[in-house]
Amino acid sequence: MKKYLSILLICLLALTVFGAAAEETAPVEIKVHDGLTISVVVPEGYTFSGNWYGEILHASLIPADPATPAMVLSVAASEEYGGVTINDLSEDELNSLIAVCAADYASPSYAISETTHGTKLIVLDENSDGDEYVEIITLYQGYFVQVSMEPTDETQLTADQIAVAVQLLSDMEFVTK
C-alpha cells in the first residue's frame, strides 16, 4: 500500500512539474519574408494577436490585468532604409533617425538600449503635459520593428511598465536564412 501511495505521489509530482512547463509561453514566430523571421517572447500575462495589412504587421499584446497597459507591436518595410540594420548607421545617421522618429512629439526624450543579441534600440518617451506614450524602435535589414505603449488612464507610465515594453524588444530574435 505504501509503495502504491509513493508511486501515486511521484506521478502527481511529475504531472505538476510537466504541467507547469507546458504553461510557459512559446515564442511567437513572425515570418517577415522567406529570409527573415522574428521570434517574439510574449511577456507573462499577455495575449498576442496580430495581422498583416499589406506590408505592415500590427499585433496587439493585451494584458489579463486591465490596469496594465497594453502594447502594440508593428513591423513595416522601409524603402529609404532598404536592407539597412540600425547598427550599420553612423552617429549622424542615427541622430537623424531619432529626430525623424520623434517628429510628432511635443517634448521627447530618448535613450539607446540593446537587444540581448546586440541590436540597438531607440527608447523614445513623450514627456508633454498633454500626452504620454513610449515607443521602442529598431531597424533590422530594412524593416522597422517597434513597440508602443500608453497608459490606461491619464497618468504617466511607470519605469516598471516601460521596462516591460523595452524587454519585449530586447528579447526579440531576428532569424535570417
Add this chain to the structure above:
Amino acid sequence: MNKRILSLFFAVLLLVILALPMSALANTASMYVISSNGKGVHLREKPQANADNVIITVPYGAEVDILSTVQSGQWAHITWTDDPNNKTYEGYMMTRYLTQEIPPAYKAPQPAQAQPEKAEPKMPNFANFKLVTPYNVIVRPSKPSGFVNFRWAPSTDCKVIMRCYANYPLQVIAQDGSWAQLRDPATGYVGFMLRSFLTEVVTENGAPFGSGVLVY
C-alpha cells in the same frame, strides 16, 4: 436639311474623338518622390517589398506619373523618365514616398536631445487656416511602423483624440502652412494633424482626388 444635320453630327463626333486622348492624358497625375533621409526610393516590378524585384532607385525629388493605385492605396503604379538617358521605367512604388508638392532640398533634421529641458507648450494658432475643397488623404507616419497623432487642436502639445497608423484614410477640410484640419469618415471625428504626415490620395484613373473613383 438632312445633309446639314448629318454634317453637324460628324463634326461633333470628330471633336469627341479628338478630345478623348487629351482627356486620357489629363487623367495621369504627377507626384514627387520624398523620403525622410533624402535617399532615393525603389521602383519595383511588383507591389511587394522583396529584395529581388527592384528595377531601379528613383532619386529624391524626382517627378513620377501615377497610373493607378493598388492594395488599398499602399502602392502606386507609376512611370518615371530618367532625363539624362531619356529612358522611361514603369513599376510600383509605396505611396508613402510620394507627395503632391515638390519636396524641398533635403536637409538633415536637427538631432533630438536625449534629455531636454521641458519646453514651453506651443499654443495652437488658427489665424492662417483656410477652408479647402475637401480632399482625401492617407496617413504617412515618419516611420512606416509608426502612427500619427490626430489632435484636438493644431499643436503637438494638444491632447490626442486617436492615433492613426500608416494608410489610415482621412479627409482634409481646412489647412494652413503646416497643419490640416481633418474629418475621419469612419468615426465622424474632426481633428488636426501635421500636413507633413499626409499623402493625398490618387484615384484609380490616375487623376487626383475629385475627378474619379477612390481606390478603397
